[in-house]
Amino acid sequence: MTKTDLKSLLNGPSLLAEQAYLAGHWVDGDEGTFEVTNPARGDVIAHVADLSRAQVAKAIAEAETAQKEWASWTGKERAAVLRKWFDLMMENQHDLGVILTAEQGKPLAEAKGEIAYGASFVEFFAEEAKRVYGETIPGHQRDKRITVIKQPIGVAASITPWNFPNAMITRKAAPALAAGCAFVARPAELTPLSATALGVLAERAGIPKGVFSVVTSSNASETGKEFCENPIVRKLTFTGSTQVGRILLRQAADQVMKCSMELGGNAPFIVFDDADLDAAVEGAIMCKFRNNGQTCVCANRIYVQAGVYDAFAAKLKEAVEKLKMGDGMEEGVALGPLINASAVEKVQTHIADAKAKGANVILGDSGAPQGPGYFLPPTIVTGATKDMQFSTDETFGPLAPLFKFENEDDVIAMANDTIFGLASYFYAKDLSRVYKVAEALEYGIVGVNTGIISTEVAPFGGVKQSGLGREGSHHGLDEFLEMKYICMSV
Numbered sequence: 001m002t003k004t005d006l007k008s009l010l011n012g013p014s015l016l017a018e019q020a021y022l023a024g025h026w027v028d029g030d031e032g033t034f035e036v037t038n039p040a041r042g043d044v045i046a047h048v049a050d051l052s053r054a055q056v057a058k059a060i061a062e063a064e065t066a067q068k069e070w071a072s073w074t075g076k077e078r079a080a081v082l083r084k085w086f087d088l089m090m091e092n093q094h095d096l097g098v099i100l101t102a103e104q105g106k107p108l109a110e111a112k113g114e115i116a117y118g119a120s121f122v123e124f125f126a127e128e129a130k131r132v133y134g135e136t137i138p139g140h141q142r143d144k145r146i147t148v149i150k151q152p153i154g155v156a157a158s159i160t161p162w163n164f165p166n167a168m169i170t171r172k173a174a175p176a177l178a179a180g181c182a183f184v185a186r187p188a189e190l191t192p193l194s195a196t197a198l199g200v201l202a203e204r205a206g207i208p209k210g211v212f213s214v215v216t217s218s219n220a221s222e223t224g225k226e227f228c229e230n231p232i233v234r235k236l237t238f239t240g241s242t243q244v245g246r247i248l249l250r251q252a253a254d255q256v257m258k259c260s261m262e263l264g265g266n267a268p269f270i271v272f273d274d275a276d277l278d279a280a281v282e283g284a285i286m287c288k289f290r291n292n293g294q295t296c297v298c299a300n301r302i303y304v305q306a307g308v309y310d311a312f313a314a315k316l317k318e319a320v321e322k323l324k325m326g327d328g329m330e331e332g333v334a335l336g337p338l339i340n341a342s343a344v345e346k347v348q349t350h351i352a353d354a355k356a357k358g359a360n361v362i363l364g365d366s367g368a369p370q371g372p373g374y375f376l377p378p379t380i381v382t383g384a385t386k387d388m389q390f391s392t393d394e395t396f397g398p399l400a401p402l403f404k405f406e407n408e409d410d411v412i413a414m415a416n417d418t419i420f421g422l423a424s425y426f427y428a429k430d431l432s433r434v435y436k437v438a439e440a441l442e443y444g445i446v447g448v449n450t451g452i453i454s455t456e457v458a459p460f461g462g463v464k465q466s467g468l469g470r471e472g473s474h475h476g477l478d479e480f481l482e483m484k485y486i487c488m489s490v
């Protein structure tokens, strides 16, 4: 798919923006441009503005000015503009999906699903913009009156990954703008086009110049340092690996900057012997193979109780064999390419490690199809054990390792034996078991009899080294607000 092909697929080619959106102006990069390639075919689909650190600093300075006016609007006025942004995202869902598939690779149906998911945060926080409530507290002395108010934190900056190039930005920008903050977004180098398209629609929606900027760059480290070291930035919100999250937290510590961190995962997916096996297989497929396994909430370890292990393995194999792999633009494709060669190599390394330690490959692991693109057939291994790499490291690809367990206590101990704590899942019918296991799992999210937990109405986030803070739900607004109390003598 070339740039010409991509433009021909769009109803509105102007959504394909190769410049950066800097404080309401479309600009070239002082560092030139960087290439964006289609992971299914390796074609170059865009040459995107490569901003310098000085240009990023300019976006931040403009944001500071714009934010003061934006914060003076009523919540209802901000809500109206955010609602328009939501409406434009949904009106352009097809084009935004095509752009997303072109740069990230996921099947078009999934990409359009991400657009709706990303837009749902804008819709939700447009409503929340009107509900930034404070409180009054009975005075501690007869002549004292205490009032608590919440105010926007100021200029927020985001760094987001390539796996959800639309939704990871809107999940942060929507609450920030609703709260009255200004927002400077730095998308991943691999997938900047979904972000610049959001800039096109933000401009059309009437979001004031400087309130929302998209600073595209090939130098993540430099942009990150500007975000962490610039005293105007009061909030850093990051989604990505725990490794990079640690770097950013260290850098932000010098300013004691408020940070939200949505980091890596290592999700256990547990099938008890009283589970509905067909439902568990359906849930495992969605949980493991959404975005071809490239999500932080994907099942990374699948634990199956001994009595149903063989039956589950057979059913899962039969279901996975039906999944069509190919270019995300092709009808009926369920599994697109991985994002790049290193992603393929990581999955192959996990498979090789497991085989070397005694695992048995019951599906896949056959050589990737010839020709361009980062394709890897889905693989299922049985006989997984805790000494294998995928027990501790996030695979981030289409590999389903099946572990056998005997009882509840053992599987809870194994599930919790990780530095991560983002998402977890289990299938069971016994109510007592459901309550006990859900409470015992050390994770920010527990899916019970479901493999998909993503929604704008719930507080998404992890414990332990999977992150800090929550995104989505009314809690998501607090990440961009400062609380103040006024103690008045009457």
Ligand SMILES: NC(=O)C1=CN([C@@H]2O[C@H](COP(=O)(O)OP(=O)(O)OC[C@H]3O[C@@H](n4cnc5c(N)ncnc54)[C@H](OP(=O)(O)O)[C@@H]3O)[C@@H](O)[C@H]2O)C=CC1
Binding pocket: 159, 160, 161, 162, 163, 186, 187, 188, 189, 190, 218, 220, 221, 222, 223, 224, 225, 239, 240, 241, 242, 244, 245, 247, 248, 262, 263, 264, 265, 295, 296, 394, 396, 422, 466, 467
């Ligand atoms: N908890 C969550 O919600 C999510 C967690 N993740 C986790 O992220 C990983 C996969 O995503 P991936 O994008 O590879 O993760 P990375 O952490 O490598 O990258 C995430 C973002 O951080 C940027 N970045 C990388 N290094 C630095 C740095 N030193 N300073 C500032 N920014 C930097 C990247 O830029 P660039 O790519 O341009 O180099 C990218 O935009 C997995 O571990 C996955 O679990 C991913 C998505 C969601």
Ligand SMILES: O=C(O)[C@H](O)CS(=O)(=O)O
Binding pocket: 163, 164, 168, 239, 294, 295, 296, 297, 453, 454, 460
């Ligand atoms: O980046 C991710 O993996 C997302 O946070 C997962 S979700 O929000 O789509 O569930």
